[in-house]
Amino acid sequence: MQTQEIEITNSTCKLFIRREDLIHPFVSGNKFRKLKYNLIQAKNNNQTTILTFGGAFSNHIAATAFAGKQNGYKTIGIIRGDELKSKINENPTLKFAQECGMIFDFVSREDYRNKDSDSFLNILKTKFDDFYLIPEGGTNELAIKGCEEILTKTDIIYDFVCCSVGTGGTISGIINSSFSKQKVLGFPSLKGDFLEKDICKFAKNKNWELISDYHFEGYGKISIELIEFINSFFGKHKIPLDPIYTGKMVFGVIDLINKNYFPENSKILMIHTGGIQGIDGMNIKLKNKKLPILKIND
CATH class of the missing domain: 3.40.50.1100 (Rossmann fold)
Structure with a gap:
């Protein structure tokens, strides 16, 4: 799949995003x-x-x-x-x-x-x-098997692999196919500490951690700050982000880079897990609340 480098300022880290959203127009x-x-x-x-x-x-x-x-x-x-x-x-x-x-x-x-x-x-x-x-x-055993194919042997160059977390299936597959020297970071889109238990059912390795500070008050919740971030990210990189999963993860990763969470010269890979179809529905909710809408096309 296509991997793009994301320009970041005032950091020695290198940031990349794997465009899994481009696998298929409707089953992304x-x-x-x-x-x-x-x-x-x-x-x-x-x-x-x-x-x-x-x-x-x-x-x-x-x-x-x-x-x-x-x-x-x-x-x-x-x-x-x-x-x-x-x-x-x-x-x-x-x-x-x-x-x-x-x-x-x-x-x-x-x-x-x-x-x-x-x-x-x-x-x-x-x-x-x-x-x-x-x-x-x-999410089941067969789903984990499929998600294990997200990473390939060439991805050994990355120090960190980051993805959003819903039911825990995607990150479990990534953990299983990750390399021992890598750290896998999951960014839950909902509140609660039950996800660790769910992930442990499927994950074979221990090189992972959940970062639970970027759920924006829970599943389906969104703020003007997140809307502005997603719109700005698309304007700069022409990459659409969904507000439920990947948008929150990318926000979190960039915020952590700015806070010097990652060691110098780290190579960080973010996994774009798709979800763009949900933006139309979210924009209906935002319009009803008279809030700014998500703009993910030119």
Whole structure:
């Protein structure tokens, strides 16, 4: 994948960004990696239907819907928030997924919390018959296998590898394929200390750390400062950043560089995990709140 150097001032560090967002126009970044081996397994299992979970602006829902259509699968999305049932046409992500043929089942937020329970899954099996299950966010063993392919042997030149963290799948794959001399830094997009436990389920190496100071008050939260940063970054480098994941990570890395967190002459690689499709939905929310919008095209 394309890797670009990012110019930074007043620092001896060298900063680079891996453009995983350019892998595919609709199944970009870590979603492509996570779905790759799951789709192969579904085919090997002779499955024709894929069922998964997500929220209103889920990158995973959009990617699964398109990948399913492209590969001949029926797709079902269990969507958090039954109030969204009447708002599909107002939601760019759900509208796109529906146009790709995804069938929705909207559930209350209370019921959604039980999505991993046997009783909830049994209800889904009764309702939809046989299906191949992919967890929320796409994270499972096969997803980790796909994310292990983000780094290659040539990436041994980097001292630090940085990525955003949602469910922990992407960083787990990166940790597993990283080199012993490297430090992998994860930037969670949500609050809470549960992520370390989740990552430890999949990560084989110990050369990693979570930097939890750049979630901007939690998942889906955004500030004028972050909006201005993303817009400025695009204006300078022509690289769009999503506000949920990669935008926060890049903000954090550059802030840490300015605070001399990294040793002199460090080579730092940031992983752009995609998520650009969610910007349209975020801009609708920002307009409703009369806040500045994200500008990620000329």
